[in-house]
Amino acid sequence: MAETRGHLKRKLGRPTWIAVVCVLAALHLLPWVFPSILHIMIMIFLFSLMGQGWNVLGGYAGQFSFGHSVFFGLGAYVSSLLFVRLGLTPWIGIFFSCGAGILLGLFIGFLSFRYGLKGPFFALIMLAFAEIFHMIATGWSAVGGALGVLIPLKGNAPGLMQFMQKEPFYFMSLWMMVGSLYLVWRLEGTRLGLYFLAAREDHDAAEALGVNTFRAQMKAMAISAGMTAIGGTVYAQYLLYIDPDSTFGVVNSVEIMLRPIIGGPGTILGPLLGSVVLTPLSEITRLAFQSYSGVYLMIYGVILVAVIMFLPDGLIGLARKIVGKFQKGVA
Amino acid sequence: MENRPFLEVQSVSKSFRGLKAISDVAFRMTENEILGLIGPNGAGKTTLFNLVTGFLQPDAGRMEFLGQNIVSLAPHIICKLGIARTFQIVKPFSHLSTLENVAVGCYNRTPSVEEAEEKAWEILRFVGLEQKALHPASSLTTPDRKRLELARALGTQPRLLLLDEVMAGLNPKEQGDIVELVHKIREAGTAILIIEHHMRVIMGVSDRIVVLNHGVCIADGEPQRVCEDPGVIEAYLGKGAYACLGSKT
Numbered sequence: 001m002a003e004t005r006g007h008l009k010r011k012l013g014r015p016t017w018i019a020v021v022c023v024l025a026a027l028h029l030l031p032w033v034f035p036s037i038l039h040i041m042i043m044i045f046l047f048s049l050m051g052q053g054w055n056v057l058g059g060y061a062g063q064f065s066f067g068h069s070v071f072f073g074l075g076a077y078v079s080s081l082l083f084v085r086l087g088l089t090p091w092i093g094i095f096f097s098c099g100a101g102i103l104l105g106l107f108i109g110f111l112s113f114r115y116g117l118k119g120p121f122f123a124l125i126m127l128a129f130a131e132i133f134h135m136i137a138t139g140w141s142a143v144g145g146a147l148g149v150l151i152p153l154k155g156n157a158p159g160l161m162q163f164m165q166k167e168p169f170y171f172m173s174l175w176m177m178v179g180s181l182y183l184v185w186r187l188e189g190t191r192l193g194l195y196f197l198a199a200r201e202d203h204d205a206a207e208a209l210g211v212n213t214f215r216a217q218m219k220a221m222a223i224s225a226g227m228t229a230i231g232g233t234v235y236a237q238y239l240l241y242i243d244p245d246s247t248f249g250v251v252n253s254v255e256i257m258l259r260p261i262i263g264g265p266g267t268i269l270g271p272l273l274g275s276v277v278l279t280p281l282s283e284i285t286r287l288a289f290q291s292y293s294g295v296y297l298m299i300y301g302v303i304l305v306a307v308i309m310f311l312p313d314g315l316i317g318l319a320r321k322i323v324g325k326f327q328k329g330v331a
Numbered sequence: 332m333e334n335r336p337f338l339e340v341q342s343v344s345k346s347f348r349g350l351k352a353i354s355d356v357a358f359r360m361t362e363n364e365i366l367g368l369i370g371p372n373g374a375g376k377t378t379l380f381n382l383v384t385g386f387l388q389p390d391a392g393r394m395e396f397l398g399q400n401i402v403s404l405a406p407h408i409i410c411k412l413g414i415a416r417t418f419q420i421v422k423p424f425s426h427l428s429t430l431e432n433v434a435v436g437c438y439n440r441t442p443s444v445e446e447a448e449e450k451a452w453e454i455l456r457f458v459g460l461e462q463k464a465l466h467p468a469s470s471l472t473t474p475d476r477k478r479l480e481l482a483r484a485l486g487t488q489p490r491l492l493l494l495d496e497v498m499a500g501l502n503p504k505e506q507g508d509i510v511e512l513v514h515k516i517r518e519a520g521t522a523i524l525i526i527e528h529h530m531r532v533i534m535g536v537s538d539r540i541v542v543l544n545h546g547v548c549i550a551d552g553e554p555q556r557v558c559e560d561p562g563v564i565e566a567y568l569g570k571g572a573y574a575c576l577g578s579k580t
Contacts, residue, residue, distance in 0.1 A: 008434055
């Protein structure tokens with residue numbers, strides 16, 4: 001008879017904890033060993049954080065969003081404008097960004113989930129909202145218009161989330177990414193986490209079992225939007241320049257959603273794994289095809305089609321299949 | 332007889348684009364009763380289930396459970412009040428384990444992970460699925476899926492359980508197992524409203540039977556009486572069938 005306790009809660013065995021600590025320690029040493037890849041690592045972590053945000057809604061709660069750039073952009077704009085116009089430090093601005101993201105998420109969620117929108121309809125609603133914000137950001141000169149917002153560089157100013165080196169951003173994005181991993185990992189073992197999955201698997205069956213699917217999806221939306229908006233703020237502080245295209249653009253929605261989809265939607269490590277694979281690929285293709293600026297998007301398209309056709313559960317799903325076969329072979 | 336009816340359905344009607352699926356149906360249930368609901372295909376049995384559990388809203392009529400109006404409440408609220416249901420076409424959460432499937436139901440009464448898990452194991456043992464608790468629900472066989480459907484509903488700890496053809500597609504041995512479970516559930520203090528096509532099964536298991544035909548309630552009484560009712564026989568076999576049967580005996 002198998003052990004009948006602790007199958008719902010998420011726990012790690014001692015070997016896994018040791019492995020996690022070792023990996024984290026190695027990542028802390030990395031800036032001194034390979035300083036040249038810091039930019040790529042920061043991008044991996046930031047997009048993994050935002051991919052995790054997408055994953056909560058798209059992977060766990062089953063509502064595929066095609067417009068997560070709206071939260072990314074909102075996060076970037078809110079903190080940047082608060083800083084440029086009011087001089088508010090992004091350390092506080094990031095909370096406003098997160099809050100704004102959550103409010104917008106709840107608003108879109110209320111409109112969509114109230115009427116049971118899902119699948120392509122929900123994806124299109126998200127896409128529409130991202131486009132609306134793109135247009136507002138482009139047309140409204142008070143928020144910078146098409147030129148965007150240039151964040152004035154104040155030198156090395158830790159109080160303003162500005163650093164001359166990349167290392168502080170590296171550690172910041174690393175720990176935010178780790179935080180998002182931990183949050184989602186804990187969430188998986190709770191009632192709410194299981195309710196997300198139940199609502200994704202079968203809406204009616206979940207309702208019949210006492211799950212308020214509307215409320216569960218709203219909560220998923222709030223967590224998802226908040227996480228993505230936080231990523232937007234850090235991104236803006238890192239690049240010190242945002243414009244409508246690079247924030248609210250469709251490209252960013254694809255960048256964010258592709259990571260968990262490739263890694264494995266609805267899995268904790270999916271977004272990180274997808275980001276590790278995709279981020280270097282996108283940076284390299286962008287460099288290699290500099291004169292043809294759209295080529296990396298075509299490559300994304302091909303990858304997306306291939307993954308959805310052949311790896312519906314992503315790389316994690318593939319790994320599980322291989323492990324499963326191997327175990328069967330041994331037994 | 333108690334003053335407060337357990338479940339009371341009063342002159343409930345429901346139409347789909349002018350087609351009357353349920354018209355003016357009324358019945359009562361008492362606490363701890365097993366009520367069978369039968370009728371030919373398309374009689375409106377499942378529609379009635381959907382009305383009682385809040386998946387559909389009636390066009391007219393009243394429904395009360397433990398003295399509380401349940402019309403226009405959302406399904407999850409009706410579940411909280413103590414009415415659980417199974418679906419005729421089973422709807423397992425395929426990517427979740429059997430244990431997690433049942434735990435979703437158990438969380439209806441407790442937010443605690445430990446309590447939900449304990450309850451889920453208890454129910455899995457009760458329906459005989461504990462060996463498959465950690466398998467994904469998609470790997471279960473048809474009889475096991477029916478059990479899972481039942482187990483999840485039980486997890487919500489209902490006062491009234493609505494079973495929609497839980498024995499369809501099972502062999503006599505498996506049907507017997509489920510009948511045994513149904514009796515045990517009632518002994519534990521849960522009333523049951525059951526839709527079933529197997530006459531032998533439903534006659535044996537029900538205290539009382541309600542017969543629907545074309546959305547109208549045509550009989551309500553003890554199994555034996557309902558069986559001999561001319562209207563019921565004609566509903567199943569066609570007009571004049573009762574006279575034919577009568578002339579033979």
